Amino acid sequence: MNEKKSTHKLSSPLYVTKRLGFAKWKYWAIRAGGIVLAFLVAGIVCSILKPGSFGTFYSELIRGCFDFTDISSIIDLLVIFSILLTIAIVITPAFKMHFWNIGAEGQVLIGAMTAAGIAKFCPSDMPNIVILILAMVGAQSASVIWSIIPAFFKAYFNTNETLFTLMMNYIAMIAGAMAISIWIKNGSQSFGTLNQGTFPTIFGNSGTLVFIFSMAIFVGMFFYINKGKPGYEVTVIGESIDTARYIGINVKMVTIRTMAISGLLLGTVGFFIVCGVHQTFSASIVGGKGFTGVLIAWLGHFQPFEIMLFAFLAAVMEKGTATAASAVSISASQFSAICTGAFFFIIIACEFFSRYQFHLRHKEKKEAEQV
């Protein structure tokens, strides 16, 4: 059987091998090229849709992201960055443990839903800070429970966590839609804005505190991943479960603990999104950032600063292209999403080509003959 396969391989004109000893600077040069290419593609797509808009596209992209005369708009960018960064960094320990949690979207959403429910239905004579604390604790508890479920089944029944967490995203979305239809009694399914339990406005933006708290979480996660026992334990489990057992790590316990911590912080992100950023709730309020976070964590090789870089670039891509699209009056509402998609596609392609290389077989044959 094996032999058959290899002869089949031999007959194909292309084959792939892993690159060995690829210089770090070359790798980063390719990545930088990829990033530039992604932004170039966005501009080209824009000027295909609206001929002659190539220059405006970039000036508007920069204005949309880096207008330093308007701090509130800068904070809007930093908020997108913070949410992506926090989700990506928080799910990293589980990935390092080779626990493939792709359920961040749902884990954030369940937290967001709980925070929204608490903030909406707390008595209005309660002080805002008390409502905020209740909403945060509620969001965290809900997400911890939501995250522990797949971890428990993985630890005790070895259930496939990828499928499990993926499926739970959809359950969370349906739960969110159901919650709205129960809460909103006029049938409009429109939550409206929260009258209480909202973050204070600083620098003209209720997202300012979201950014500051996210940075605090980043610092905490940096130490959690790189220093101390828990970070070491997940790394060992990721390398080899048998080694982990041999040196006395309780794999079941670590699996559940890691997911509980990630749930705690993803719930906090849900709380940020509802009480800080949007001050409303809908079943699509996380907007795919849970999935994008997974991509960013992986592209950042689970390294905090690489994750930070990609989270920032993704945020610039999202906000900048959206601003530019409206400025050059592209009517396609999905333009920004297409650009973000192209960005990730190109970076992943760079990743692939810097890890592996293609060979043309007939060319090699000729080379061999010449030798």
Place this chain on the structure above:
Amino acid sequence: MKKQTRIAITLIGALTALAAASCSNGGAEYKPGTAVKVGLICLHDNSSTYDKNFIDSMGRAAAALGTKIDGSPIIKTGIAEDNNCYVAAKDLVKQGCNVIFADSFGHESFMLKAAKEFPNVTFCHATGTKAKVANQKNFHNAFASIFEGRYLAGYAAGLKLQHMIDAKQIQSTNKDDQGNIKLGYVGAFPYAEVVSGYTSWYLGVKAVVSNIVMDVTFTSSWYDFDGEKAGARALADRGAALISQHADSMGAPGECESLGIPNVTYNIPLATECPNTYVGYSKIDWAPYYEAVVNATFEGKAIAGEINNNWTGTLGTGSVVYDAASAEDKAKVEQIKGELINGTRKVFDCANWTVKGEHLTTYLADVDDMGDYKPETEAIKKEGDKYYFDESGLRSAPYFDIAIDGITKLN
């Protein structure tokens, strides 16, 4: 690692310092008589018939307003009903817009938030309910008496149904146990805007053919091609002889065409796409509203026809548009339209509908949106010895949410 930590702290410090004191300026001050800069925020783009209607109306209004508008209106599409709406509004203010429109119900709270922050800019929200009680001078709601358009489209459908009865095309499967002919309606959400819509359509049909009943199915989405298609199919399976909808995709009209069931569309006429089943349509033309707002801004006056920051377009303002596929039927519908305009005919005339067998003479509706969902305003008016439900008279957005006899909600 230590070096990395230091970098992290420096980075965070720098970014925080960057967020130094800044305040918004209330938006660009507008001098009447100068060209008005206009912005429009849309939930989807041209691919949704609902948003396309707003975008097209804006194009017509801009053409009619000519030099009163500064350049072409800035249109932002794909703006979700969350903080993104507020961010989009802020960006439009920054680009110098004097008037900003938004098209989706859920945009309202975020438009109101922006209106409070930028008092120099006029914010106009279509389909919303809060302007009456928000007490915010520069925040406005608008809608149109689309129930009259639906009634007329329903009347056209009634005439079509009468032709079908005359031609003996109504099967026994199209009738219920009492011999009433079954109709179907695909709705988005079970709230007042949709309830008012399907009830007025039903009453329009009933004005021609009195022995009818109707099933209504909801998709729980404004735009769900598959859901609307499945809804139309389910209604057809239950025997609906005629179908209409209040949802934004081509799902239901397309399915009706393939099943051969006559269909009344919303927002777009589909005479070419559905040649065999298109009966008529109704829609709101937003151009008269856009023109009224821009003209008022340009002249430095209050918006003509506005009551309590609410503007209701009518058949008279040209805001309510309908059509009937058959020219002969259209002449009859035109006559009914005349009666609606001069007030001799009321869509929600209480003599024409019952609730549990009773004709209503009083009903409290939730007109003042305080977020409590509590009805507080008497909505049934008496004119001579006639009672009628005063839809859109107290506030622009619909508030008729009564479940009348003959209409069954399937979900």
